[in-house]
Amino acid sequence: MNEIIRVNNLTKEFKEVKAVDNLSFSVREGEVYGFLGQNGAGKSTTIRMLLTLIKPTDGTIEIFGMNLQQHRKEILKQIGAIIERPDLYNYLTALENIQLFAKLSGIKIPFTHLKEQLAKVGLADRMHSKVKTYSQGMKQRLGLACALIHDPKLLILDEPTNGLDPQGIAEMRNMIIRLSKEQGKTLVVSSHLLSEMEIVADSMLIINKGKKVVEGNVKELLNPEYSIVELEADTETALNFIRNSEWNKYLKSVANHIIRLEFNKDKIPDFNKELVAHDISVESIRRIHSLEDYFLTQTKD
Amino acid sequence: MKKIFLAFLMVWIIVSFASAQEVKELLKKVKNQYDLVNDYVADGKMKTNVLFIKAPIANVKVYYKKPDKIKIINEKGISFVPKGTININLNNVLGLDNYEAIDGGKEKINGTECRVVKIFPLSDEENISRATLYIDETRLVTLKSVISTKEHGTYELLLTFKNYIAFGLPDKVELSFNTKDYKLPKGISLDFDNGADKDKADKLKNKKGKVEIVYSNYSINKGVSDTVFTPK
Amino acid sequence: MFFTILRIELFKIFKRPRTYISFGAIAVIVILVQLALKVNGKDFIELYTDSQSDTFEIPYNKILNGYFVCVAVLHMILIHVPLLVALIAGDMISGEANLGTLRLLGSKPITRTELVLAKFSASTIYVILLLVWMAVLALFGSILLFGQGDLVVFKEMDWHQMNSYDVLWRFFAAFIFASLALTTIAAMAMMFSAFSENSLGPIVATVCVVIVFTIVQQLKVPLFEHTINPWSFTTHMLGWKGFFYVEKAADGTTIDGSIERPMALVRSGLILLGYIGLFMSITVWHFRKKDILN
Structure with missing residues (x-):
């Protein structure tokens, strides 16, 4: 089109x-x-x-x-x-x-x-x-x-x-x-x-x-399989790892020590494993379930 | 010396008396000429030349009825007729009963030699305080008069005779008179300022106004109604 | 496209009730002045002639004719008409901003310059129609009520008299000049309108400017006489009166068809045109770059 x-x-x-x-x-x-x-x-x-x-x-x-x-x-x-x-x-x-x-x-x-x-x-x-x-x-x-x-x-x-x-x-x-x-x-x-x-x-x-x-x-965007993943961790080390790995293509944004990525929810365990393997202490990994949640988290002050 | 003085005085009194008699005679002759006319209506073209009035030439009718009624009427348009135009009728002066006249010698008016006659009304009721007439002794008409009134100042009148001299009526009169200052308080008229008023301020000091009437078509002794003269 | 917008603007103007307030107000004022003069015309003339009534016969009845009354009406009314013009022209842009319809116009395939010029032209046509209305009532109405005759105009320092056959063209010229003067007001009101987002502001601002400059002009203080007044548009807006000032010849009588100092009128006309050009240039310049937010 x-x-x-x-x-x-x-x-x-x-x-x-x-x-x-x-x-x-x-x-x-x-x-x-x-x-x-x-x-x-x-x-x-x-x-x-x-x-x-x-x-x-x-x-x-x-x-x-x-x-x-x-x-x-x-x-x-x-x-x-x-x-x-x-x-x-x-x-x-x-x-x-x-x-x-x-x-x-x-x-x-x-x-x-x-x-x-x-x-x-x-x-x-x-x-x-x-x-x-x-x-x-x-x-x-x-x-x-x-x-x-x-x-x-x-x-x-x-x-x-x-x-x-x-x-x-x-x-x-x-x-x-x-x-x-x-x-x-x-x-x-x-x-x-x-x-x-x-x-x-x-x-x-x-x-x-x-x-x-x-x-x-x-x-x-609304596909539940296609999720926004929010990672809370040592931002600098985690970002360094992500940018030098295949995960870089999923990176969406970084704000307030929260790194946002966008990929299929099935990949979350693999992502977690790799973070641990690279000695990155993860505070939390959270999947945002719908666009509404995402919209709200993105747009709230 | 005393005798000489008395003789001189006597001569002067006799001469003066004789000359006063002479001018009164002259005035009588002029009045007789005037008395030929009981009334008249004439067409006139009136020009007003007063500093603060800008008026076009007006077609007027002049009505006269003996002894002293005179009225100038602009039937179609507007004319600001000076109140002193009553003085263009010399019967005001010539008709005086109680007056003193003095011979003022001779003077040329527009090339014609005239006898100057000074008139002093003796009655306090007269509006005229003094008048000077310049009389053409040959034609027995007055070519110029200067009349001082008690209320409206001095009027000067110049008359030109031609076609109606047989009745002692002029073809043209020019009346000069004193005018008052004219100036409205600021803000009343809210004028457009085209710069002309700045020049007028100085000229206002010259307060002489002039009205000129050129007569034509006199209709003499055909009767004029008194209603013409009543104020409207 | 310009003429399409112009037609639309005129359509909008004449569909609004407030437009007719002006026509109604003019009718009321004209009729009131005519009635007042019908009853007390002599007193009104005496205001001007009183100091000379000892020296001259004043033909009050003849002076008080339709032409004289029309000039008197214009003299009284033309000071107030700027308010009526501001009521419409001051609302042309800001009124639409206030309504939200300016967004509609701004997002249509028309240029903003076209829009401003069409609105200004519509205001000008409104001004002309207002004056035609005034002419019909003041001139023809007064002629009907008072008849025709020679016209006498009383100025601060002199009286100007014109023959009746030498008057009508002066009225037409005066009405044309008054259109120019009121168009200047319309242009100024539109300029304020372009800077404002509400209707009232430009109307009040326009009227205030006119009042302030008129007062300054009337004060006749030398300081203003040589600085502000020669260039103030309120000075030149009175130019319509200039058509009733006649020139006189050396013998003191007036010259038919003459105007006293015609070049002063030309100058005033040019100054007013200059103001219109200035106000409209500012309006177009500002409106072209203005963000339409409301």
């Missing part, structure tokens, strides 16, 4: 704060790409950089194989987005809002298509009502209809289930799956809820404090 988005060494600094720090990732065509992190992790900043709302301090973004800075208009014509909450004009009706979105997309869209689109999201009978009279769920559906009105190849949804009731969340989830599986659209969906990502995403990127923690296929 082709890469739709390629981000290299993306950095954004706000005065003294690094909101995004040297982030690289790629999104392939047709997949739902989950973007996971706690509030303030840098998800929204990254997404805004993808939409040219924020200028990166450093790094490059390529979308549809083109540099975003140089081909901004061309790229944005093929992107639909909802950022945090649907951006709608409350004093306009649903039909007026979708008309406005259609015109701004730079593509000529027949008027009948606008009505059809509203009907698709169940707003046919309320299209002439002002948006300020809508419930949050209706706004979200209208926002999605507006974001899709110009049939974009790439859809970017930032926290799309925020503020929705359980039924709204389920509707949104189904919509995302349908857009991907039935219409072949590529979606970048950010959330701070791993459970949502587990259901809808094909690939996932977890970030914390602006840095990439892990990126990969969700199934692989």
Whole structure:
């Protein structure tokens, strides 16, 4: 599959704060790409950089194989987005809002298509009502209809289930799956809820404090056979051993005297044996059972 | 010496008396000329030349009715008519009953030799405190007058005669009069400053205003209603 | 694309109730001033002519015609209209930032320069429509109520009188100049709007700047007269009045179709254009590099 988005060494600094720090990732065509992190992790900043709302301090973004800075208009014509909450004009009706979105997309869209689109999201009978009279769920559906009105190849949804009731969340989830599986659209969906990502995403990127923690296929990341192993030991000696052995290829990170590796759980006894054989006193070896645990351990302060 | 002085005084009194009589005669002749006109209506083009008034040439109608009613009306537009225009009617002076007149000699006005007559009203009720008339003795018309009033200062009047001289009516009058300072308190008008006011500040010291009326189409002795003169 | 955005911006402006507050406010003020002058017009004229009423006959009824009332209305109203302009222009960018819709606009295939210029053009059209509305009410309304006639304008140091047939073009020119002046306010309000994330800030800031400079101008203190006032935009915003100042010939009568010191008006117009250029350049420059965070 082709890469739709390629981000290299993306950095954004706000005065003294690094909101995004040297982030690289790629999104392939047709997949739902989950973007996971706690509030303030840098998800929204990254997404805004993808939409040219924020200028990166450093790094490059390529979308549809083109540099975003140089081909901004061309790229944005093929992107639909909802950022945090649907951006709608409350004093306009649903039909007026979708008309406005259609015109701004730079593509000529027949008027009948606008009505059809509203009907698709169940707003046919309320299209002439002002948006300020809508419930949050209706706004979200209208926002999605507006974001899709110009049939974009790439859809970017930032926290799309925020503020929705359980039924709204389920509707949104189904919509995302349908857009991907039935219409072949590529979606970048950010959330701070791993459970949502587990259901809808094909690939996932977890970030914390602006840095990439892990990126990969969700199934692989969630595979219980494929575990994150946390080793607590004499850090210096243990690292020295790992880096000079075949275990080096599994090394993921070192933080707070904890060394993290990623390999099949069956290899844990062999790993333990080798550590002992090399006179490394092990305090503990712990397997993290699910991505949720991993996510929490990685992202807690 | 005493005799010589008395003789000189006697001669002076006799000469003065004779000359006073002479100028009163002259004034009477001029008044007779004026008395030919009971009333008139005339069209006029009025130019106002007052430092603080910028007005276009106005088409006015001048109404007169004996003995002293005069009114200038701009029927279509706006005109700021000086209140002293009452003085363009010389009947104010010529119609005085109780006055002293002195011969002031001769002087040329616009090339015409005129007799200068100084008039002093003797009644305290008159608004005029003194007047000087420059009379063309040949045509029996006044070419210039300087009238000092008790309330509104001095008015100077220059008259030009041509087509209506038979009735003693001028073709053109130029009235000069004193004006007051004009300056609004700051902030009332909030003007656009185009730099013009800086030059005006100095010129304001010259307080003479002038109004010029060029007459045409006199309609004489056809009757004028009194209502024209009532203030609106 | 520019005209598409412009149409959208105008559509948004005229779909908002607050837009019509301005039109309503103008209608109310104009009608109130007209009524006041209908009842107490003579007193109003006496404010200017009282010191000369001994020397001249003042034709109060004739002075109080539709043209005079229109100038009086404009004199009273144009000081307050910047507030109404700021109400819309000050909200153009920051209002959308506040609503969140700026993110929508910023992520669409339009350049930020196009967006700012379209918003500015929409504000300008709003200003023009506001003035057309004012013209209809103040000029034609006053003519209906008071009739036509020669126009007399009372300045601090002199009276300017124009023939009735020499007046209408002056009103049109004055309205065009007033559009330029109010567009300067719109440009300034938009500049503040680009720097702000809420609607109220730019509106208040714009009104404060106008009030401060107007006070400085009215103080007529030599220190300001030679430093700030010649360059203050509030000085030049009064340029519309310049079209009602006539030139006089050597014989003291006015020249039909003349303007007293026309070059001063040209200079004021150019200074206002300069301000618009400056304010818009700052707005575009800042907005292009602005991170849209809200």
